Amino acid sequence: MNVSPLAGKPADESILLNVPKLITAYYSEVPDPSVPAQRVAFGTSGHRGSAFRTTFNEWHILAISQAICHYRKEKGIDGPLFLGMDSHALSVPALTTTLEVLAANGVEVMLAEGDEYTPTPAISWAILTHNRGRKTGFADGIVITPSHNPPHDGGFKYNPPHGGPAEQAVTSWIEAKANELLAGKLADVKRIPFSRARHAATTHRYDFLRNYIHDLGSVIDLNVIRDAKISMGVDPLGGASVNYWPQIAERYGLNLTVVSPAVDPTFRFMTVDWDGQIRMDPSSPYAMQRLLEMKDRFDVSFACDTDSDRHGIVTRSAGLLPPNHYLSVAIDYLFKNRTKWGAEAAAGKTVVSSQMIDRVTAKLGRKVYEVPVGFKWFVDGLLDGSLGFGGEESAGASFSRLDGSVWTTDKDGIIPALLAAEITARMGRDPGELYRELTRELGESADDRVDAPATPRQKKLLAELSAEQIKVTELAGEKIDAILMRAPGNGALIGGLKVVTKSGWFAARPSGTEEIYKIYAESFRGESHLRQILEEAHNIVGTALTGPSAPDGTVESADIGQESNRERSSSEPSLRPPRAINKRTRDGRLAELPSKLQRIGIAADHGGYELKEYLARMLRENGYEVTDLGNGQPVEDDDYPDFVVPLARAVADGKVDRGIAICGSGVGASVCANKVAGVRACLVHENFSAHQGVEDDDLNLICFGGLVIGHALAWELTETFLAARFSCAERFRRRLAKVANLENKA
Numbered sequence: 001m002n003v004s005p006l007a008g009k010p011a012d013e014s015i016l017l018n019v020p021k022l023i024t025a026y027y028s029e030v031p032d033p034s035v036p037a038q039r040v041a042f043g044t045s046g047h048r049g050s051a052f053r054t055t056f057n058e059w060h061i062l063a064i065s066q067a068i069c070h071y072r073k074e075k076g077i078d079g080p081l082f083l084g085m086d087s088h089a090l091s092v093p094a095l096t097t098t099l100e101v102l103a104a105n106g107v108e109v110m111l112a113e114g115d116e117y118t119p120t121p122a123i124s125w126a127i128l129t130h131n132r133g134r135k136t137g138f139a140d141g142i143v144i145t146p147s148h149n150p151p152h153d154g155g156f157k158y159n160p161p162h163g164g165p166a167e168q169a170v171t172s173w174i175e176a177k178a179n180e181l182l183a184g185k186l187a188d189v190k191r192i193p194f195s196r197a198r199h200a201a202t203t204h205r206y207d208f209l210r211n212y213i214h215d216l217g218s219v220i221d222l223n224v225i226r227d228a229k230i231s232m233g234v235d236p237l238g239g240a241s242v243n244y245w246p247q248i249a250e251r252y253g254l255n256l257t258v259v260s261p262a263v264d265p266t267f268r269f270m271t272v273d274w275d276g277q278i279r280m281d282p283s284s285p286y287a288m289q290r291l292l293e294m295k296d297r298f299d300v301s302f303a304c305d306t307d308s309d310r311h312g313i314v315t316r317s318a319g320l321l322p323p324n325h326y327l328s329v330a331i332d333y334l335f336k337n338r339t340k341w342g343a344e345a346a347a348g349k350t351v352v353s354s355q356m357i358d359r360v361t362a363k364l365g366r367k368v369y370e371v372p373v374g375f376k377w378f379v380d381g382l383l384d385g386s387l388g389f390g391g392e393e394s395a396g397a398s399f400s401r402l403d404g405s406v407w408t409t410d411k412d413g414i415i416p417a418l419l420a421a422e423i424t425a426r427m428g429r430d431p432g433e434l435y436r437e438l439t440r441e442l443g444e445s446a447d448d449r450v451d452a453p454a455t456p457r458q459k460k461l462l463a464e465l466s467a468e469q470i471k472v473t474e475l476a477g478e479k480i481d482a483i484l485m486r487a488p489g490n491g492a493l494i495g496g497l498k499v500v501t502k503s504g505w506f507a508a509r510p511s512g513t514e515e516i517y518k519i520y521a522e523s524f525r526g527e528s529h530l531r532q533i534l535e536e537a538h539n540i541v542g543t544a545l546t547g548p549s550a551p552d553g554t555v556e557s558a559d560i561g562q563e564s565n566r567e568r569s570s571s572e573p574s575l576r577p578p579r580a581i582n583k584r585t586r587d588g589r590l591a592e593l594p595s596k597l598q599r600i601g602i603a604a605d606h607g608g609y610e611l612k613e614y615l616a617r618m619l620r621e622n623g624y625e626v627t628d629l630g631n632g633q634p635v636e637d638d639d640y641p642d643f644v645v646p647l648a649r650a651v652a653d654g655k656v657d658r659g660i661a662i663c664g665s666g667v668g669a670s671v672c673a674n675k676v677a678g679v680r681a682c683l684v685h686e687n688f689s690a691h692q693g694v695e696d697d698d699l700n701l702i703c704f705g706g707l708v709i710g711h712a713l714a715w716e717l718t719e720t721f722l723a724a725r726f727s728c729a730e731r732f733r734r735r736l737a738k739v740a741n742l743e744n745k746a
Helices: 019-028 058-075 091-104 120-131 168-183 208-214 222-228 244-252 289-293 323-337 356-364 375-384 414-427 431-442 456-463 527-544 606-621 641-652 667-673 687-697 711-723 730-745
Strands: 046-050 081-085 109-112 140-144 153-159 203-206 232-235 256-258 300-304 311-315 346-350 368-371 387-392 396-399 446-453 482-486 493-500 504-510 516-523 599-604 625-628 658-663 681-683 701-705
Touching: 019 091, 046 058, 058 091, 058 140, 058 153, 058 168, 081 091, 081 120, 091 109, 091 140, 091 153, 120 140, 120 153, 120 208, 153 168, 208 244, 222 244, 222 414, 232 289, 244 256, 244 414, 289 300, 289 311, 300 414, 311 414, 311 431, 323 346, 323 356, 323 387, 323 396, 323 414, 323 431, 346 356, 346 375, 356 368, 356 431, 368 375, 375 387, 375 396, 396 414, 414 431, 446 527, 456 493, 456 504, 456 516, 493 527, 504 527, 516 527, 599 606, 599 641, 606 625, 606 658, 606 701, 606 711, 641 658, 641 667, 641 701, 658 667, 658 711, 667 681, 667 701, 681 687, 687 711, 687 730, 701 711
Parallel strands: 081 109, 081 140, 109 203, 232 256, 232 300, 346 368, 346 387, 599 625, 599 658, 658 701, 681 701
Antiparallel strands: 046 153, 140 153, 300 311, 387 396, 446 516, 482 493, 493 504, 504 516
């Protein structure tokens, strides 16, 4: 896929969320638990989805909330539950639903004063503060947030009494119970009306904002920042910290400017991310354009995502710092300047974080604690002080108080932001300058990440790899020092593998939320060595994933770089970099794909008119020759065959390379187009089929439901569809010949 022409620009009206439609879908759409995608599914950051996709609807929240009530009873958790939300459109209705269930079950709930948005770290802080020194009456918490996800998404996170993200045993229990409740049509869910729930004797108000802010001086040296009089800019990105920053500045006398206090569930004030979607990601240079344009106005500036558990640091010297760069600087500074931390306190990192962190900790004489991806792995260490710092490559971190005791056990985007100001104030140089100093001493790294499609079965194979399956002894010209299936820090399974040499490494792991696998890589010998690592990583993973015998006695292969000559299931792509591979450049963008088709036909009736106009414009802006076969204007009583049939004939006759047909649902357009001989059309609303349909079935016309999917997703699917190419494997040609015979007989 190409980087969207909208990337880094203010959000266009055409991609803004229709909030009333989303809220209506939340209440009106009912998930089908027999459809896997519509079931409750807890990933590394809770359950996420969209009401438009029937993956985050009222039924989901009713089931999850009741499941948590059962879990609390099962575990004897009878203290208060701290309940908060961020500023996404689905957060208010989801919190409303949650409170209705909690109140009906007699749970003591702590809600924010004035229905204030509540950052994730404020929930974690409140849980730990309540539970400190207790032996009974432990508190836990819920945060309604999909983090930095697009505006149409919703999310639900549960934090047990340790205050951090719930471990897998907990989320699996809640997930299974919630899906059981869904299957039972919510018959066992207790619920009372919201008007009763909010005034119930068990519903209380809690001042998250005041209590969290008043304790910040125990974790950040705010006096140093105040006395240095450095200027700071902060962009809350329309999220939960929006009202926290002015109060922080006032209480501690800081020269801090909130560059935008705007809150709007469409997030229309954002600049668009790399893929044409609005995403409140403080580590993305596209989403952070507003603050980047102001970087010279401040000594240091920063932003947090929507629930304030991630940070982005902008400096005059380097612009937006990549997360790994700032984590390295933060670790170096903290362990030198937090003199009350324990001598044995270690720095926590994930297996896909930069090796620069290892070099920094070695220089400091500290241990590094390397764990699988997921902040939950840092919880115990932050609690008992054996970790002074825990950080992820995705810009999430927390660290100990000045005295070495625990601050939060969940990610906190606010304190790393303020730490950047403390570093600048004390050191007289910003974190960008300090990172350059580290590279002069410890070496400079190049890093990248590549994503490729994978089916659930292939993801399972990757997660279950063993070191014995890796036959090579060298990587990119260097001896392999270690092949890791378990994280060195805690011995937990990585869910993939990591291969390490003296000057570089790569890690391969399946995504927990998408049908892809990811290869991370880093080199301290430059870009060319990094490319060599990535290329060989593909070959190593592909060779290792030669699967077991299939039921018919054939062997499934996951060869990378070429089509296997062994039969595999037609529904599973080989685990190779496909023609539509999502290859990320160092700044997070997706590299441009080769051999783009040029002539694209498009047609729609009234139900798809708006989407057709948007896609046609996007295609032209990306250099395609667009043939628009109508309708040229929205006419309520027009008929889709009048436009889809001419498009299908143009595809069949070779007048256009591929076609896009749109009606209200997409179903009629698909049925109609497939009546024209030579056309292979399909209704597609997810990414896997958009490329697999071309690679295996030579799909030449894609159909969308203009009333079903949003503009950003439709454009993403269009890019994937147009970038994919037919594999020409013998078995696929054989099957398509049989389809052609059916057309000839007809």
